Amino acid sequence: MKTAQVIFEDGDHKWLAIVRDPNRPSYLVDTNEYLVLAGDDAILLDPGGGEVFSAVFSALSTVFDPRRISKLFASHQDPDVISSLSMWLEFNPDIKCYLSWLWGSFVPHFGGDAETFVTIPDGGMDISVGSQRLQAIPAHYLHSSGNFNLYDSGAKILFSGDIGAALLPPGEDGLFVENFDRHIRHAEAFHRRWMGSERAKRDWCARVSRLDIDMLCPQHGAIYRGDDVRRFIDWFGQLEVGVLGA
Amino acid sequence: MAVRGAGDELRRIVHVNEEIKSVVATAFKINLMAMNAIFLAKRAGQTALGFGVLSNELRRFATDLQQQMAALREMTYGSVGTVTGMLKQTQLNRVLGRAHAEAVGVGRKLIDEFLRGHSEVMLQHEESLAALNRRLTHMIADTTQLVELGSVLARSAKIEAAYGGAFSVSLMQVSSDFERTIGEIQRSLETISKHQSQEVR
Ligand SMILES: [Fe+2]
Numbered sequence: 001m002k003t004a005q006v007i008f009e010d011g012d013h014k015w016l017a018i019v020r021d022p023n024r025p026s027y028l029v030d031t032n033e034y035l036v037l038a039g040d041d042a043i044l045l046d047p048g049g050g051e052v053f054s055a056v057f058s059a060l061s062t063v064f065d066p067r068r069i070s071k072l073f074a075s076h077q078d079p080d081v082i083s084s085l086s087m088w089l090e091f092n093p094d095i096k097c098y099l100s101w102l103w104g105s106f107v108p109h110f111g112g113d114a115e116t117f118v119t120i121p122d123g124g125m126d127i128s129v130g131s132q133r134l135q136a137i138p139a140h141y142l143h144s145s146g147n148f149n150l151y152d153s154g155a156k157i158l159f160s161g162d163i164g165a166a167l168l169p170p171g172e173d174g175l176f177v178e179n180f181d182r183h184i185r186h187a188e189a190f191h192r193r194w195m196g197s198e199r200a201k202r203d204w205c206a207r208v209s210r211l212d213i214d215m216l217c218p219q220h221g222a223i224y225r226g227d228d229v230r231r232f233i234d235w236f237g238q239l240e241v242g243v244l245g246a
Numbered sequence: 247m248a249v250r251g252a253g254d255e256l257r258r259i260v261h262v263n264e265e266i267k268s269v270v271a272t273a274f275k276i277n278l279m280a281m282n283a284i285f286l287a288k289r290a291g292q293t294a295l296g297f298g299v300l301s302n303e304l305r306r307f308a309t310d311l312q313q314q315m316a317a318l319r320e321m322t323y324g325s326v327g328t329v330t331g332m333l334k335q336t337q338l339n340r341v342l343g344r345a346h347a348e349a350v351g352v353g354r355k356l357i358d359e360f361l362r363g364h365s366e367v368m369l370q371h372e373e374s375l376a377a378l379n380r381r382l383t384h385m386i387a388d389t390t391q392l393v394e395l396g397s398v399l400a401r402s403a404k405i406e407a408a409y410g411g412a413f414s415v416s417l418m419q420v421s422s423d424f425e426r427t428i429g430e431i432q433r434s435l436e437t438i439s440k441h442q443s444q445e446v447r
């Protein structure tokens with residue numbers, strides 16, 4: 001089972017990170033799931049693959065009633081992001097899944113029907129969770145061609161999907177980035193190979209630089225806090241991407 | 247599982263788990279209450295010796311209950327794993343069922359074989375879930391007995407409180423709190439038993 005950790009709390013507005021399953025088989029890439037709670041409502045960000053459903057479900061059940069999750073947010077179409085969809089729907093057939101319009105007819109191959117999906121236009125949209133309004137921020141081509149981050153201005157948290165992802169070796173897999181220079185070595189090859197567009201990268205860096213961000217939360221690896229957020233954006237801005245080989 | 251789906255089973259487990267969580271919180275509260283009661287008894291001195299002994303017992307009861315609930319939660323998470331396996335089988339069966347309806351000739355025969363294999367796997371899942379459920383039911387019965395003991399302790403504390411002299415009123419207040427809180431746990435356990443008896447055999 002994974003563990004659920006509170007990373008932000010202000011009254012009934014909370015962020016939980018669901019992370020690090022000691023029983024995860026090594027052939028599966030490790031993922032972070034995030035749950036944003038506001039009052040009686042909740043949205044689960046990048047719910048994960050079918051293989052980790054039970055670890056995610058059990059972990060979040062330790063701290064939260066899963067019946068209150070009304071929405072899922074899928075940053076993009078990858079199996080490690082949303083292939084658990086059919087299981088969530090089996091548990092709650094009324095759950096809504098927010099994702100890029102580009103994948104609106106692809107992801108239903110994982111489950112769901114016309115009722116399930118709320119498609120996000122390329123420019124992004126607001127998603128209400130309880131009294132909070134979250135913003136889907138365009139991050140196309142990073143790496144997926146239809147790709148969104150989710151920004152919570154109340155919590156000053158940006159969920160960045162695969163951007164900022166790091167594949168951490170055992171023993172260096174803390175929840176937060178503690179030493180940026182050491183950490184970023186585990187992110188470099190991934191970003192070079194997976195992020196496909198130099199121009200999209202520059203656009204993204206400019207876009208998120210305008211946001212007030214205390215924490216940048218990727219789907220893989222560790223969370224960037226404080227000055228490390230700025231450090232990451234600068235680092236990414238400088239990195240040559242879309243390159244085969246290191 | 248023929249009648250109810252794996253999704254229903256998952257929702258039932260969530261009901262049980264949410265109720266367990268509320269008992270865990272209450273057990274924690276009782277532990278704190280018992281600690282306060284022990285201090286109060288110490289202050290009251292000679293007149294509250296019996297009350298002090300009972301407070302210690304109530305504290306031990308709360309600790310036992312917390313352990314018992316932790317074990318129950320552990321078991322419900324085990325059930326989530328098994329039910330997830332069943333969810334996957336349910337989906338596979340649905341897909342194979344559709345393929346079966348469309349297939350002809352040798353394809354149909356192959357799918358027949360597949361379906362037979364899968365119904366065996368499903369049966370295994372059902373059996374392990376039934377075994378987990380039986381263990382859970384037993385543990386809930388054990389817990390109910392434990393809480394019955396707690397309830398007796400609380401009532402005895404109330405009687406002892408009457409002999410508390412100058413401290414009688416505050417001791418009475420504390421023991422009434424115990425009684426009420428343990429009553430809450432008893433109601434939660436009844437709810438759990440009710441959900442548990444809806445399990446699929
Ligand atoms: Fe991806």
Ligand SMILES: [Fe+2]
Pocket residue numbers: 078080081161162219220
């Ligand atoms: Fe990913």
